[in-house]
Structure formats: C-alpha cells, structure tokens
Amino acid sequence: MMIKKILIVSILSLYAATLTVSAETTDERIERMEKELKELKQQVNATADAVEAKGSSAMDRTTVGGYGELHYNNLDTPSGDKKSIDFHRFVLFFGHEFNDDIRFFSELELEHSLSGDGKPGEVELEQAYIEFDITDSTQAKGGLFLIPVGIINETHEPPTFYGVERNPVEKNIIPATWWEAGAALGGQIGATGLSYDVAITSGLEVDPASVKIRSGRQKVAKAKADNLAYTGRIKYTGIPGLEIAGTVQYQDDISQADNDGLDEAILYSTHVALEKAGFGLRALYAAWDISGVAAESTGKDKQDGYYVEAGYKFTPKVGIFARHNAWSNDSVKDKEQTDVGINWWPHKDVVIKADYQSQNADAGDADGFNLGIGYQF
Numbered sequence: 001m002m003i004k005k006i007l008i009v010s011i012l013s014l015y016a017a018t019l020t021v022s023a024e025t026t027d028e029r030i031e032r033m034e035k036e037l038k039e040l041k042q043q044v045n046a047t048a049d050a051v052e053a054k055g056s057s058a059m060d061r062t063t064v065g066g067y068g069e070l071h072y073n074n075l076d077t078p079s080g081d082k083k084s085i086d087f088h089r090f091v092l093f094f095g096h097e098f099n100d101d102i103r104f105f106s107e108l109e110l111e112h113s114l115s116g117d118g119k120p121g122e123v124e125l126e127q128a129y130i131e132f133d134i135t136d137s138t139q140a141k142g143g144l145f146l147i148p149v150g151i152i153n154e155t156h157e158p159p160t161f162y163g164v165e166r167n168p169v170e171k172n173i174i175p176a177t178w179w180e181a182g183a184a185l186g187g188q189i190g191a192t193g194l195s196y197d198v199a200i201t202s203g204l205e206v207d208p209a210s211v212k213i214r215s216g217r218q219k220v221a222k223a224k225a226d227n228l229a230y231t232g233r234i235k236y237t238g239i240p241g242l243e244i245a246g247t248v249q250y251q252d253d254i255s256q257a258d259n260d261g262l263d264e265a266i267l268y269s270t271h272v273a274l275e276k277a278g279f280g281l282r283a284l285y286a287a288w289d290i291s292g293v294a295a296e297s298t299g300k301d302k303q304d305g306y307y308v309e310a311g312y313k314f315t316p317k318v319g320i321f322a323r324h325n326a327w328s329n330d331s332v333k334d335k336e337q338t339d340v341g342i343n344w345w346p347h348k349d350v351v352i353k354a355d356y357q358s359q360n361a362d363a364g365d366a367d368g369f370n371l372g373i374g375y376q377f
Helices: 001-059 168-172
Strands: 060-079 080-097 101-111 122-135 139-146 179-189 195-203 227-237 242-251 267-276 279-290 302-315 318-328 333-345 350-359 367-376
Touching: 122 179, 168 279, 168 302, 279 318, 302 367
Parallel strands: none
Antiparallel strands: 060 080, 060 367, 080 101, 101 122, 122 139, 139 179, 179 195, 195 227, 227 242, 242 267, 267 279, 279 302, 302 318, 318 333, 333 350, 350 367
C-alpha cells in the first residue's frame, strides 16, 4: 500500500514538473517571438525610412520648368491684311542633379500647337545634355545644347525680353533659336569678370540654291556631320547689370557637300546689354562671311544685321521700349523694322505685351500691331 502511494505521488510530481517545464518553455517562446516581431518592425520601419529618404532626395534633385507664349498679329501687308492668333511656343524643361558635380538638362518644345503632316507646327528637342563640374570655375558638357551666341539664343523666355515677337536680326542672321550636338567647355577666368565658352558641334547644312542661313539648321535630326562647326565666345559681366560678349564660329563647308558652290563660312557676333535703375539698352551686330561661287554670284556671301533697343521700366511691373532693326541676307535688299511697345508684368514670371511694328518694303512692308501673353516657371 505504501509503495502504491509512493508511486502515485511520484507520478503526480513528475506530471507537475512536466507541466511546469512546458509552461516555462511556452512563455519563453512567446517572449522570443515578441522580441523577433519587434526587431522585424524596426527593420521594416528603417527600410521604409531609407526608401522615403532616397525618393525624397531624388525628387529634390529633379526640376521641372517651362515657358509659353500666345501671339496675336494684326498686320497690313501689300497683299492684304494679315490677322492671326497662334500659341507660338509651349516648352517644358526637365533637369536632374545626379550629384553635386554632374547634372542633366533638357528642353522639349511644341511650336504652333499642332504638329504632323499638313500641320503648321512641330515638336522639337532643343536641349538634352549632361554637364560636369571639372573645377569650381570650369564646366564641360556633352549632348544637344544651344550655341553660345547673341542675346536671345540662350535666354529667350517671354518675360525676359521686350516685344511680342523676337527680334528679326537674331532670327534671320544668327539664326536663333539655334542648337547643335557636340561637346563644350566653359568657365570663369579668375576674378576678372570674364568667362569663356568653346564648343565642337554639328554644323549647318545650307542649300546652295538659296543660301538661307536659317533654313540650314539641321536641328540634330539625323544631321550630316561631314563638316563640324567650331565656336568660341568671350563674355564680360564684371560690372553688375552689364554684359559684353563676342562670338566667332567657323565651319569649313557650310553645305556639308563638296563641289556644290558653297565652302567655308565664319560667323561674327558681338553685343552689349545694360540694365541699370530701370533703364535698359541692348545692341547687337552679327555677320556671316560665306565663301563659294553659289554665295558670291547671288550677293549672299555677306549677310549681316544689327539692332539697337532702349527700354525703361517705370515700375517693376511696367516698361516701354523702342527698337530699330536692320539686316540683309543678300546685297540687293536692305531690310529695316522699327518696333515700339509696352510690357506689363503682373508677376515677375508672367508678361502681357503690346507693340507696333513698321517695316520697309524690302522687309515685306508689314505694318501693324501685335499682342501677346507669356510665362515662365
């Protein structure tokens, strides 16, 4: 009987001990799982924070901008009245900084609202390049970029200039807006206020039958590159509000073809721009010197032009201007145009414009007024 009791007590004790061990193991397991879950949540949160920080950093380094302009033209020409309204340009900028030393910039433009067969406009990629900081004062870039020449070729957003239409001299002589593909180097020359730009790019393909400079822009659309162009510019901005610059470009065959009557061409351009106490002054001269019998026999071997513009801002929001333009694409016709008008900036990046233009007969004798609204962001 005693043995039976001892056996029963032993079995009960062993069972109780087993329950105790089992309960402790379960508690430990729960505690371990809670610890692992906490660590996992911490890892997930850390990963989410890292992804968010990386995404935020990428967005901080990416920029979007653009500009646009709507024009109304009401002109009296020898062939009759010319009245038109046109959303001339809709442009978007996209840029990105890969790091502090490498960045990307692009510009995509839609002209005249509609593009395609039989439509008046076109879609153009005007800029797409990578820029590298070599030193604090020297940069290099490669890709598709604006040629460093003139006043409006690189800076042509509507709020930055007077008049509804861009001036005809830079349009027909330089010819703005003008972009090519290649490589460029630029930078500051010490503390002198001087800067430089040099570039090797694709060049023009001018038709020997017309020798029209503006029509020779290939716009980097499967452009011929048998004859490259070499451009250099020196610019001075050492005095606040003053800019003086000169550009030279050389191309050893402006038609991209041998024995067709067109050979080498050199572009010279110089300008001054001054803004002080509300007063503004712009003056520019540009000239092409073209070799070859196709140009010389038609009087198109020398094509040049100039303009002088004076403006005054009564307030930061209202300014008036007058501009005289003279240019010639051949030795027969000397074209002239005078513009006077007013700009109103309700915001520094929004402008409403009105101007009157008068042309001589060689320029088309188109007299009348223009209205426009433009923006940038």
